[in-house]
Amino acid sequence: MEYILEIDQLHKKYGGLTAVDHISFRIEKGHVYGILGPNGSGKSTTLGLVLNVVNPTSGTYRWFGGTVSTHDALKRIGAIIERPNFYPSMSAVQNLQLVCKIKGASPSRIDETLSLVGLLERKNSPFKTYSLGMKQRLAIASALLNEPEILILDEPTNGLDPQGIRAIRDIIKKIAEQGTTILLASHLLDEVEKVCTHVVVLRQGKMLYTGRVDEMNKNFGSVILDAEDRDRLIYFINQQNDLGSYEVGMEGIEVTLTREPDLASINKSAYEAGTILTKIVHKKQSLEDQFIELTKQNQ
Incomplete structure (x- = not known):
């Protein structure tokens, strides 16, 4: 090198x-x-x-x-x-x-x-x-x-x-x-x-x-999920090992990912649990998000 x-x-x-x-x-x-x-x-x-x-x-x-x-x-x-x-x-x-x-x-x-x-x-x-x-x-x-x-x-x-x-x-x-x-x-x-x-x-x-x-910040971003029954969706999220903390917003429920996302698998698991997803979008963390998180950790 x-x-x-x-x-x-x-x-x-x-x-x-x-x-x-x-x-x-x-x-x-x-x-x-x-x-x-x-x-x-x-x-x-x-x-x-x-x-x-x-x-x-x-x-x-x-x-x-x-x-x-x-x-x-x-x-x-x-x-x-x-x-x-x-x-x-x-x-x-x-x-x-x-x-x-x-x-x-x-x-x-x-x-x-x-x-x-x-x-x-x-x-x-x-x-x-x-x-x-x-x-x-x-x-x-x-x-x-x-x-x-x-x-x-x-x-x-x-x-x-x-x-x-x-x-x-x-x-x-x-x-x-x-x-x-x-x-x-x-x-x-x-x-x-x-x-x-x-x-x-x-x-x-x-x-x-x-x-x-x-x-720069090894993470898997987040996934935005939504369903007609949000209470049932939140219950589903809490039962998944690869889905972390979540935040409810206007666009849906943004969930932190703990591993590389498999959207098809998430959608299938939700369906099998009785939740039909109306939205499933992977959101990668931008460099700006990473930089802010990094500087927060080192203050």
Whole structure:
């Protein structure tokens, strides 16, 4: 297993404030990782630490198995941790040509990266004519010029409208499909759920979870049941080992599942017990539900 980044007990204090509290996780090559948490949870500080722009109080991190220095590792990384900073009167191509000179990258990839982010047709337009979403896409293009092995993005969709958010998400997916590892920080649960394979959950600098998004909270969701005779249905629910607690609502009776659901079996068992179900719907727990439950457990 090849790890691009390994973090061990990384800790950062600003006076009496603990921004990052002894966190440890590893980033495996070829996946999309999200650092998820509300504002002030330590996401940006974590990125600053591993990009060598913030000095750790204690703890360590190493890039690419520790085989290269941090200085050399940064040459293999593409990162956007601040708002795009380009010359307003210069075109996209001119700005990227300047980035190539600074990075020592070949300008031969400019058109390719502009095409990837959907800006090829506007490559000769001045930067000042770009919308906020276009500016963010140009920043991503600039971060890809040196063909990085990992792309790091801090709140990549912050401030964008729904159309702009979707465009950035689609670009991230395209970059990942090409084999580039991605690490993004976000406070948006929906964003992490739609683009990330793995997640690190932070709250007040503490790490609450690290692992696959689809295994963040191992549960089986719930099932919404209804019948004309709800009293009989509730009695049936209480007799089933794989049906947990329930809550009566407008849509029916939502029941927590204790194992992988078999709706046909539930329907058959209810019928055999004298209850004819008028509704049976499996409801998977969203990442938002999981995140709220996780933070409740760790308060």
